[in-house]
Amino acid sequence: MHNEPADPAPPINLVDPGLYSHGDPFVQWSWLRANEPVYWHAPTELPGFWALTRYEDVRTAYRDAETFSSAQGILLRPDGHGADPGGGRTLALTDAPRHRQLRGLVDEWFAVRSVRALEHEMAEITRGIVDKALDQGSCDFVADVAARVPLYVICKMMGVPESDWEYLYDLTSQAFAAGDPLTRRFAHLNILGYFETLQAEKAVRPADDLVSVLATAVVDGERLSPDDVILNCDNLLVGGTENTRIAAAGGMLAFLGHPEQWRQLAADPALLPSAVEEVLRWTSTATHIMRTAVRTTEIHGKKIEVGDRVVFWLPSANRDETVFDAPDSFTITRKPNRHLALGFGEHFCLGGMLARVELRLLYGELLGRSVRVELDGTPKLLDSIVVNGPERLPVKLTAG
Incomplete structure (x- = not known):
């Protein structure tokens, strides 16, 4: 059973970015x-929508792709911005059968076997990043550690030359963290421009990498258009970096707030897999995911009409007291831990295994070298309704 009704109701405004940076959603x-x-949820500068906050409702809706479509966009955006340009064209913004066709092109790269084969190189990348952060002493754990691990790994998988990794790091930092909208837009256009050039090169001289797979792919008897390749490259870069970056940093913030959990993990590194799952549940970095109803349905007596937006609030689902014991406790031994942080159903996160390995390698590297991590300033949380977690996490790293 859910909690007894709370009275009076708090003011409900889930689309206020300040709620996630300075409030308590x-x-x-x-x-x-x-x-x-x-x-x-009545319209604001964003359109109105139905908010789903319970675990089972979110899980059921995720699984019902025939009712709840991804093709009209998966994030709330002002009506004046028009349709998402990736709608019906990228992995995240397609429905069956095209979703399965696009996913089939790259699935093998993210399978357990493929990720395990890359693990040695991923460990070397992680070690180098930790080395550099230790040399600095004081650093921003988000920018100097958590952001670089997934970015360097996905760049390697995509066939981006190592000499360009820092260039893409700078662009993604501006595109997803800068406060100025013009700076973000300019950086994002430069990312698209980079992949326009790279996909053209790979189409002529393909290699063993993800961009080559997309640049030479044939779907329904036709090559993917250059624009579709570029949009999917952008989708892979963002999907392969942003949420893992915030989860890694948010997990470290959680460990700093619960030092007994870090000590327990240091004493028993075999707990790393369950600790990673708890980090994913606790951080639930994708704050909301949207679907659009393509047929009339009813949930708990509420009629949802064709065209209605339905928004899943993942951090809420992952704190549902009917599913998780003591959901507001950060507990690295939690089992079972069937969180929805990586989605569910057809749109289960393509890079879920990759994210888990990256988190395990990063925390394992810090633990294995007895690195002491201490706050070195005040953390700053993201001012966003799309992703939640640290924007800056100033720390001091000391070798053990």
Whole structure:
């Protein structure tokens, strides 16, 4: 059973970015789970939508791709911005059968066998990043550690020359962390421009990498258009870096706030797999995922019409008290831990295994070298309704 209804209701505004940087969204989510698990969120500068906050409702909707479509976009955006340009064209923004066709092109690269084969090189990348951070002493764990591990790894998989990794690191840092919208847009256009050039090169001289796979792919008897290749490259770069970066940093922030859990992990490194799962549940970095109803349905007596937006609030689902014991406790031994941080159903995160290995290698490297991590300033959380977690995490790293 869910909590007894809380009264009075808190003000509900899940689309205020400041709620995630300076407030406590869990107060609103907890009340909604107990009282209005299918809640009509009135329009603001963003369109109105149905908010789903319970685990089982989110899981069921994720699985029902015939009712809830991804092709109209998976994130809330102002109506004035028009349709998402990736709609119906990228892995994240397609429905069956095209989703399965696109996913089939790259699935093998993210399978357990392929990720395991890359693990030695991933470990070397991680070691080099930790070495550099230790040399600095004081650093921003987000920018100097957590952001670089997944970016360098996905760049390697995509066939980006190592000489260009820092260039893409600078662009992605501007595109996803800078406060100025013009700076973000300019950086994003440069990322697209980079992949326009790279995919053209790979189409002529393909190699053993993800960009070559896309640049030479044939779907329904036709080559993917250059624009589709570029959009999917951008999708892979973002998907392969952003959430892992924030999860890695958010996990470290959680360990700093729960030092007994870090000590327990140091004493028993065999707990790393379950610790990684708890980091993923606890951080739930994708704050919301949107679907659009393509047929009328009903959830808990609320009628959802064709064209209605339905938004899954993943951090809320992953704190659902009917599914997780003591959900507001960060516990690295938690089992079972069937969180939804990496999605569910057809759109389960393509890079889920990769993210798990990257987190395990990063924390394992720090633990294996007895690196002491201490706060060296005040963390700053992201001002965003799309992803949540640290924007900056100033730390001091000391070799053991």
